[in-house]
Amino acid sequence: MTRNGGDVVVETLEALGAHTVFGIPGQHALGLFDALRRSELRYVGSRTEVNAAFAADGHARITGSVTPLLVSTGPGALQTLAGLQESAAGSAPVLGISSQIPSAGLGGVRGGYLHELTDQLASFRDVVKHARVVRHASQIPSALAEAWEIALTAPFGPVWVEIPQDVLLGPASVPPVTSVAWSPRELHPRAELVEEAVRLLNGADRPVILAGGGAIGASAELLELAEKLRAPVVSTFGGKGNFPWEHPLSAQSWLEDWHTTEFLADADVLLVVGSGLGELSSNYRTFRPRGAVVQIEADLGKLESNYPALGIHADARHALRALASGVTARAVDGAAEQRVLGLLASVRERFSEQELDLEWQVLAALRAAVPDGTPTCWDMTILAYWAWSAWDPRGGAQFSAQGSGGLGYGFPAALGVAAAVDGPVLAVSGDGGAMYGISELATAAQHGSRVVWLIVDDGGYGILREYMTDAFGQATATELARPDFVALAGAFGVPATLSTPESLREDLAKAFAGDGPHVVVLPAVLRMFAPTHLEHT
Structure with missing residues (x-):
């Protein structure tokens, strides 16, 4: 077959040093995804683009290098924005590569294309470090090398490249890419x-x-x-x-x-x-x-x-x-x-004055069960707020969504980390945040990802419940109907355990002993420690 623009993309990514890519295919991006099967790149597909972006973020953080994220035009591209915002806040070098409508329609010259946005790039300019539209296959190697270099120039961060559908499908005007030069700018102090x-x-x-x-x-x-x-x-x-x-x-x-x-x-x-x-x-x-x-x-x-x-x-x-x-x-x-x-x-003395025995019990059980050196990924949930301050990483990387504060980060990010490490990974979510990533149980099952997912089920958005109760005397819109997480995990073919604070350590230890994904559900209402900064403002 004739090499096309999609082949130039994957050849360039391999020459730049990529090994694993994340994403979801779409109509305009088919030339790019078809080219993947002719490459040595490992593809990890998610079930929504925002989760693919979170997974790429986790992978980029644990490897310290650029992780490609491949998506399609319009809705597919826009759904990555929450993940890219977290990558920007957390300095994760994610390389987003999106398809575009055919070149003839760019800028609204011709209307009526599927997924069309008059200026898709404008949605990304204020989120990523660098954004560019490629208009010819000959531009692809240089554009990707430029983006790669910018992503790895301190401060690290996400970058974005768009390639029209006709460029991805059209015949390549350049020979096979075998090497690409790049060098991040070193930032030395004066x-x-x-x-x-x-x-x-x-x-x-x-x-x-x-x-x-x-x-x-x-x-x-x-x-x-x-x-x-x-x-x-x-x-x-x-x-x-x-x-x-x-x-x-x-x-x-x-x-x-x-x-x-x-x-x-x-x-x-x-x-x-x-x-x-x-x-x-x-x-x-x-x-x-x-x-x-x-x-x-x-x-x-x-x-x-x-x-x-x-x-x-x-x-x-x-x-x-x-x-x-x-x-x-x-x-x-x-x-x-x-x-x-x-x-x-x-x-410690301040904490002894508060009734926080359950919270310390859960933290202690978690720390005792998680093997030293295990990477951990935390969603925006009360246990994560505790972990920001109290968790001893013991040689394991600790990633959370506290940079931009969006829900749904923990589990898909852990899947991205798991694609880069040999051992297990811990993900922690509340029941509210867990619903954002529940479809990724299919990803975990498909790839056999060694992720232990702890879901603390308190029946709603626990942090917002506490904030609203403190501020207004009662909470509104924080209570949630939710599924039987154990049964739901089973439907995806993922083993799951219903735990208690007393059995949590043993249940987690058994989950970590496995060689694939495992869900541990802990029904518990945890509280935040008193925010003493308010007493001194």
């Missing part, structure tokens, strides 16, 4: 800024580091700097796992606790790495620094966007390496470690 930051840190009596999601991938440099400075490290929710949880300098992640907020504010020099100090990291903007702030941030728009600082526009890895080389190592006198112990003791 020397005078590093020099000033070193001066501030060397002169600090109480330095503290706040490590965000941008510090993921720079764990070795972060550890070296913290130990040389004897600086406690607080991890943001998106930065979990970038510093050893039980390290004597680890102040963990209790960012919604006033004691931690005060701990950060009391630093005479606070080094913020890979965080924009947004709503969650600033404890809903109650954080008021009393010392100097040094902010390392690869996203130029986030630099000093919330707090004045010595702003260093750089990749965290390069900046931390430069700072670690420049600062003077301090003697280990135990003072910083004692401050950390005091902080964590204050946090």
Whole structure:
């Protein structure tokens, strides 16, 4: 057969280093999907485009490289937007490749095409880092290489390329693609800024580091700097796992606790790495620094966007390496470690004053059952809110939808992670969020994905129920009819277990011992811990 534009796409993706692609076919994209069977690329198909986008997000985060997402025009493309928004917020390098209506109709020149949008690209420009329409097969290799490079230039993020149907189906005007050159732009710190930051840190009596999601991938440099400075490290929710949880300098992640907020504010020099100090990291903007702030941030728009600082526009890895080389190592006198112990003791004391035995019981059972090193994916549910602060990753990546806050992330993202790792993966959802991804049980069964899906069934949107009750005295539109999740999983051919708080550890352990997907349903109404930031505003 004659090679077509679809072949050029898959040849280019292979040359760029792709191994697995996600997505859903559609009428305009058939040339692209037909080309997949002539390639070595592994295809993982989802049941909705938003779930395919979440799966690609999970895969991109766990691999640290670009993950292609292939979809069709109009409704198929638009349904990826929620997933791409999360990828943008979480710096996941997803490469969205969408078909388009035939070239003759682009821009509304001719109307009446199926799935037609006058300007489909406009829907993506404010979500992704980069968006482009390809109009000829000869443009495909360069356009995809450009997008790949941009996705992997700090800060990482999603990119978008559209290719018209006739270009995908038409004969290729270029020879087979065997190699494609790409090189992400390295973002190094300016020397005078590093020099000033070193001066501030060397002169600090109480330095503290706040490590965000941008510090993921720079764990070795972060550890070296913290130990040389004897600086406690607080991890943001998106930065979990970038510093050893039980390290004597680890102040963990209790960012919604006033004691931690005060701990950060009391630093005479606070080094913020890979965080924009947004709503969650600033404890809903109650954080008021009393010392100097040094902010390392690869996203130029986030630099000093919330707090004045010595702003260093750089990749965290390069900046931390430069700072670690420049600062003077301090003697280990135990003072910083004692401050950390005091902080964590204050946090524990506050919790002891609240009736949260069930929540701690569930967390303990979960942590005991999940094997060390297991990646975890969390939906927007009360247990995930606890996990942001309380979960010890123990060497396993921790991903959640807290970047943009959309429902339905946990299970499809875990399927994407499972496509890249050998061991099991944990997904956690509430019953409300679970319904967004319930169709992906078919995907899990089809691919034999080793995902243990814990569904905490509290009968509705538990977080919104709690928020509305606190604010208005009662909740509206939060109660949900839902299926028998155990029976429903069985209908997909996926084993499932109805659990209790008392049997949860054993039930999860059995699920993790399996070699395929497993659903564990826990009927329980969990509560959030008291938000102490409200008492101090």
